[in-house]
Amino acid sequence: MLDGIIMKGIGGFYYVKTDEGIYECRARGLFRKQKIKPLIGDKVCIEVTQGDKTGYIKEIKKRMNELIRPTxxxxxxxxxxxxxxxxxxxxxxxxxxxxxxxxxxxxxxxxxxxxxxxxxxxxxxxxxxxxxxxxxxxxxxxxxxxxxxxxxxxxxxxxxxxxxxxxxxxxxxxxxxxxxxxxxxxxxxxxxxxxxxxxxxxxxxxxxxxxxxxDTPGFSSLDISNIDENGLKEFYREIKKFGCNCRFNSCMHKNEPDCGVKEALEEGKISKERYESYLNLMDEISKRRRY
Structure with a gap:
């Protein structure tokens, strides 16, 4: 058994890089039954076929994350x-x-x-x-x-x-x-x-x-439908940082009093462009929720 990483996949064959070289592998039928598909970047354990550089993927180790587009x-x-x-x-x-x-x-x-x-x-x-x-x-x-x-x-x-x-x-x-x-x-x-x-x-x-x-076109899907208004402020680094200074934990950094984000904006610690970007995306999310 060898540990490796899937470098590419073509037509049901997966090319796994190990310390002993690249092996052309197929995935065991068990993965299909479990509805698990090996992905590029997966860390795997393979069983090697004697006599050539082929084998079978026996185990897919726990993923740190998974992107959809690119997969x-x-x-x-x-x-x-x-x-x-x-x-x-x-x-x-x-x-x-x-x-x-x-x-x-x-x-x-x-x-x-x-x-x-x-x-x-x-x-x-x-x-x-x-x-x-x-x-x-x-x-x-x-x-x-x-x-x-x-x-x-x-x-x-x-x-x-x-x-x-x-x-x-x-x-x-x-x-x-x-x-x-x-x-x-x-x-x-x-x-x-x-x-x-x-x-x-x-x-x-x-x-x-x-x-x-x-080697892909990068993120071809920029879907943010899984992000809500409360989640958005967690993914703007500077909003999250200065949001700790707000009076209210639930502050959305729009019209609330004693808002640490708006104070940072006035002091030039947050750029006007990024703050407006945050508000525009907040508005987009709010409209999506209403419909």
Whole structure:
């Protein structure tokens, strides 16, 4: 019996990385009866077939987490990638990506790409918003190879999913981190100024700098239907932090007196953009509940 991790799955075959190499495995019928499907990223125990590099998955160990889109287990980190230009950054969408990652319990890193296309003020304005919120922000340029080495350090010893809109340069960044990947990159549509999807199916890829990355389009589902008004404030880091200073434990940080969040906003400790993002999503959740 060998311990390993599922790197990819194709047509009922699972490719499991172990200390003795990659084994092509099938899952025992027991999992089907239990309605359990092995996922990319699963830590498993396999029984090896003598004479070749094949075997059977005998045990799927307890998952730390499970993402639906992409379908992958045990992700420890999300790198949310946005471009400073081409396409222009959509901060509302960035906050939604962050919300999904926070709800899944992932460590989150924000990557602002294509910094060669912009000026320092535009870049620093966005950095200030999200560093103030409690996030680490790395700025990158694949053309100038800026920020790539710093990003490599953050990927070490993690299973990382890259997420963000199409066209922001996720595949280009991965190719800069590890050129042998040779991932297909997409052009920006001249008509819509949006990227074309280039990544198709989930697979774990090993980095020479340490760690694994999920080669997928990232979160293709930004559904927050399982988050209610009370839950929302738990997934905005700065709202949760300064909410401890509110007079009422049930404070929603809207119109209540002695609100620690609004005081922090007035003192510049919380950005106006993030607070408005919180209120807009609160309104969306409230309308959804009414209907």
């Amino acid at each position: 992958v287990a045990n992700v420890s980190q999300a790198v949310i990638v946005f471009a400073i230009k081409n396409p222009d950054p959509n901060l509302w969408l960035l906050d939604r990506f962050l919300l999904v990652a926070e709800e899944k319990g992932l460590n989150v890193l924000i990557c602002i790409n294509k910094i060669d296309l912009s000026n320092e003020k535009e870049i620093s304005d966005i950095i200030n918003i999200y560093e103030k919120a409690g996030y680490k922000v790395i700025v990158t340029s694949c053309k100038q190879h800026k920020g790539i080495e710093e990003l490599k350090v953050c990927l070490k010893d993690n299973i990382t999913v890259f997420a963000g809109p199409s066209g922001v340069g996720k595949s280009s960044i991965l190719n800069s981190i590890q050129p042998k990947f040779e991932l297909k990159t997409g052009d920006i549509s001249q008509k819509t100024n949006r990227g074309k999807h280039t990544t198709r199916s989930a697979e774990l890829m090993e980095l020479s700098c340490g760690g694994l990355v999920v």
